[in-house]
Amino acid sequence: AQTVTQSQPEMSVQEAETVTLSCTYDTSESDYYLFWYKQPPSRQMILVIRQEAYKQQNATENRFSVNFQKAAKSFSLKISDSQLGDAAMYFCAYRSTRGGSEKLVFGKGTKLTVNP
Amino acid sequence: SAVISQKPSRDICQRGTSLTIQCQVDSQVTMMFWYRQQPGQSLTLIATANQGSEATYESGFVIDKFPISRPNLTFSTLTVSNMSPEDSSIYLCSVGDRGLNTGELFFGEGSRLTVL
Numbered sequence: 001a002q003t004v005t006q007s008q009p010e011m012s013v014q015e016a017e018t019v020t021l022s023c024t025y026d027t028s029e030s031d032y033y034l035f036w037y038k039q040p041p042s043r044q045m046i047l048v049i050r051q052e053a054y055k056q057q058n059a060t061e062n063r064f065s066v067n068f069q070k071a072a073k074s075f076s077l078k079i080s081d082s083q084l085g086d087a088a089m090y091f092c093a094y095r096s097t098r099g100g101s102e103k104l105v106f107g108k109g110t111k112l113t114v115n116p
Numbered sequence: 117s118a119v120i121s122q123k124p125s126r127d128i129c130q131r132g133t134s135l136t137i138q139c140q141v142d143s144q145v146t147m148m149f150w151y152r153q154q155p156g157q158s159l160t161l162i163a164t165a166n167q168g169s170e171a172t173y174e175s176g177f178v179i180d181k182f183p184i185s186r187p188n189l190t191f192s193t194l195t196v197s198n199m200s201p202e203d204s205s206i207y208l209c210s211v212g213d214r215g216l217n218t219g220e221l222f223f224g225e226g227s228r229l230t231v232l
Binding site for chain 1: 147149157158159160161164206208210212218219220221222223224225226228
């Protein structure tokens with residue numbers, strides 16, 4: 001079974017600075033999806049960024065980028081120019097590409113605090 | 117994206133009672149997923165609900181405790197039966213990308229249950 005590990009329960013960053021959240025995963029599959037989701041205090045889960053394992057290029061969405069290291073099974077999230085609205089729980093998640101396996105496997109999450 | 121509505125958004129329940137959570141999606145989807153998020157924890161998949169067939173439950177979750185209905189392609193219910201304080205959680209409904217192959221899941225805002 002696949003597992004996702006987030007080793008940082010909490011992180012903090014100063015506004016306008018850069019922070020990196022760590023995620024490692026374990027799988028025997030060669031093709032899969034990886035995601036970072038954000039859950040603000042309002043609790044709606046919002047997709048931040050996604051990465052397909054067959055793509056070598058790291059995904060980027062505005063201030064959010066990932067460092068995907070497939071061999072190391074590592075998938076970190078970098079948030080640049082941090083804003084107060086970035087404060088939230090961040091979950092790393094894995095999804096198989098096999099048919100009938102649409103479920104997501106989540107890590108335990110990292111609580112990000114942004115200090116003004 | 118998908119618009120997912122859950123009812124109730126929150127409730128306070130008495131030990132031993134049951135509560136049914138409704139999930140309505142704005143378009144037809146094949147699979148609907150029910151997740152549980154215990155206080156301060158990550159999301160754990162309870163079951164996958166397919167229209168026209170019995171739900172598939174994850175290890176540790178049973179139909180008697182969490183019966184699920186899926187009467188059509190836009191609606192599902194999750195019942196939490198014979199509740200105890202340990203069932204106090206946020207219950208989230210989610211759906212897949214409807215064949216767009218983005219791999220992501222979309223989430224409702226969740227139903228926060230407190231069991232006294």
